[in-house]
Amino acid sequence: MGEHRATLAAVAARAGVSPSTASLAFSGSGPVADATRERVLAAARDLGYAGPDPLARSLRRGRSGIVGAVIGERLLYAFRDPVAVALLDGIAEALSPSGTGLLLLSGDAQHGSPTTEQVSRMPVDVAVFATCGRDDDPLLDLFLRRGVPVVAVDGPDRPDVTVVDIDDYGGAAELARHVASLGHHRVAVAALPLRLDGRSGRVDDARRAIVGFADCRARLAATEDVFGPVPVAEAPSNVVEEGERAGRLLLAGPDRPTAIVAQSDLLAVGVIRAAEALGLRVPQDLTVVGYDGIDTPWLGERLLTTVVQPIAEKGRLTGRMVTELLAGQRPANVHLPVRLRVGTTSAPPPSR
């Protein structure tokens, strides 16, 4: 165990060839006589040499063969979000043929987690900001300064990053018009995190000023462009439980809304749970709508009224952007359309 691992030079020496030839024998690039290759491979076998050291190879080549996926929250939360998972899967699938690996990175430094500096020191060829396209993410700048190309999903619209996003505003607006056309006036919003700092609860003006996520901001703007200013409860992360908390909060007040616009399907499921815990029927007593268009097994036969985004395609396209960047190209931004799906969780408000 103490002995050092065999190196390519050692193998070359044993095979009686120069290191350069040994390298050629392994990498396959360049002409090598079959006999020589055999000799090198045999020597490698004798010495227990399992191929060139990835680190040395990467240093020389100038690339690591690794793509970083920045996910904002704890792995657990990101993985509970079907949208994030599908996205990562799409990236992984697109990357697979080239043998590129996917490295999970945590964006926001929290208790015990590595510093942003540390994270940006990871050897990635491209960084994908998967679930946290915050406008002013320091990590984003760090990667760019380092010369690492960045793809931002639903991310900030900056000239130096490639953006893949959906028509957040358009979808949210169409959804809002649907709710309005049913006759609702008293509407409230269960919002995605405005910023990843763990805060939750009712959003006041000060808090509202710092909305850092493009998607969250666009959806909220669309809703308020239809209904005017509405009460907003913020969930600290995109999970059912937090949707339930936000729902309880919104339904507790004296002026109970007749419709709640949740900024994601997971939050919507939570809101529905909160409503039912209070004895409210959905949609008879309360209309609840979501965003994303994921499977919602929690709801049984009911179909959530929501905006369906092309998740799988988003993932695939993101993956393609990455491979293009790896190939040295500068791909154009992509803006995907969404579609309103009217389900069984929206209805006219109860007549008083």
Add this chain to the structure above:
Amino acid sequence: MGEHRATLAAVAARAGVSPSTASLAFSGSGPVADATRERVLAAARDLGYAGPDPLARSLRRGRSGIVGAVIGERLLYAFRDPVAVALLDGIAEALSPSGTGLLLLSGDAQHGSPTTEQVSRMPVDVAVFATCGRDDDPLLDLFLRRGVPVVAVDGPDRPDVTVVDIDDYGGAAELARHVASLGHHRVAVAALPLRLDGRSGRVDDARRAIVGFADCRARLAATEDVFGPVPVAEAPSNVVEEGERAGRLLLAGPDRPTAIVAQSDLLAVGVIRAAEALGLRVPQDLTVVGYDGIDTPWLGERLLTTVVQPIAEKGRLTGRMVTELLAGQRPANVHLPVRLRVGTTSAPPPSR
């Protein structure tokens, strides 16, 4: 864009110090006068130098700061499996303080995916076989040959790898005895993949001989030690849909079982769906039991009878094993206990 990125040497030259001093100024290890450090940092700022190149640093240090997580199937499938996700989350959490990254690796080479060779060339300090502790995984040997320590979860019991697993046999046996004590004799099994080759359907003797996964094998053995040989339907991956297919298959025959033992909760949910589609009531007409003890929102108020494994702890412990290996130690194997949870999906067989 064409100009080469600044190097530490360039920064050192501009600051009027030697590269060694500049290195010290960045890494912080070793004594550097404050004034000197300032000068170096200023030079770095001028040159747009964002810190040492991770690849070079890794080569010199001999470690990459990356841990590989080998997940057997497509990302999408692994992420749909709450057990796998919780495991990864636990690892990520344990790794977080040290700033170590988690690299997702696909174990089994399939269409379009990188070869096993390619995967084993990733610069990882430790490899965790997260959801695919196949006994004879070639990837496992490749990593070991390369000198990369391996942690196998539910993995093969080999002297050269660290194993974290649960009492699969014990749990499955207790579960089987529970089912037997209810009076069931005609029992069938909906099995996890015996091997990751996409095959599904009824398992004959030839197929049975190649059970490659320790957990799957142990659970099956325990069931048959109680009931004797039973019909087995194999799911090609651990998702609800495949459980449903397996369920339909098992329920289709002339000699319909009165109880189906699913090797995971996800499969059990699928089996229940299949049963209900056939007009069978669970548990009155059919007993269905699972394994894992995850949340099953699909079942509404019903509680699955299952074996609960300590998922979160498994993840944490796996993470700890990894950090110990990174510290150069050789941790001992861990074997976690499980617990039978009797829910509302098991009952005596219908009287004829």
Add this chain to the structure above:
DNA sequence: CGATTCGATCGAATCGATTCGACCCGAGGA
């Protein structure tokens, strides 16, 4: 006041491969 120590800095070796240009030699063309 001479000897010792400590802090700050520097030189040079090293990590392990890749790759460019040069070189050699045998075969084919003029």
Add this chain to the structure above:
DNA sequence: TCCTCGGGTCGAATCGATTCGATCGAATCG
């Protein structure tokens, strides 16, 4: 027969940092 051409091989530079040991001046100690 001489010249080219190209397959096969080798030397040496290079990728970009880290780190060990040496050096040097200043401060401390006896």
